[in-house]
Amino acid sequence: MKRQFGFRFSSTDAAILLTAAVVATWVHQRAYELWWVVPMAIGHFFLFCNVFLVWRCWELIWAGSFVVNVLLHMVQGHLNFWPIxxxxxxxxxxxxxxxxxxxxxxxxxxxxxxxxxxxYLDGHL
Known part of the structure; x- marks a missing residue:
């Protein structure tokens, strides 16, 4: 398979983003404090997988830091989006x-x- 580069977007991506927006809105309307986790996670997934094509190890490191960040803020009782x-x-x-x-x-x-x-495209890296 020939290697490609650049921004990627498909109908599946559109469906996932739309579904995430609906879920986030639904959770937000129920006044759940962590409603913003859905768009934050999906937004970064899109950013990393479709825009910058980030290596999986970097994605996992980011995800781990996000979980630790949220947990530390939860322990302190601060679940607002902006500090996190x-x-x-x-x-x-x-x-x-x-x-x-x-x-x-x-x-x-x-x-x-x-x-x-x-x-990279020629497979020499």
Missing amino acids: MGWQLPATLLVIYLQIRSPWYHGIFARQLNPRLQE
């Missing part, structure tokens, strides 16, 4: 930065950001 996002945003930016700087980067704007893209 304030701590999670640097992890998100770090994962994206590390992915873009790798010679295997093949996400959005890969042609401009990765001078070794052709080597």
Whole structure:
């Protein structure tokens, strides 16, 4: 199978994003404090899998840091989105930065950001 690069979007992606929006709205209307976890998780999944094409190990590290972040805030009794996002945003930016700087980067704007893209596409990396 030929390697590809760039932004990806399919009808399945659209269906998942729409379903997540409906679920998040439904949970939010029931005044559940952690309603924002659904769009946060799905949004990052889309960002990592469709926009920046992040390696699975980086995704799992981000997910682990997110779970720890939420749990630490839960223990302190603070479940508001903004403090948790304030701590999670640097992890998100770090994962994206590390992915873009790798010679295997093949996400959005890969042609401009990765001078070794052709080597990756040809299977030499």
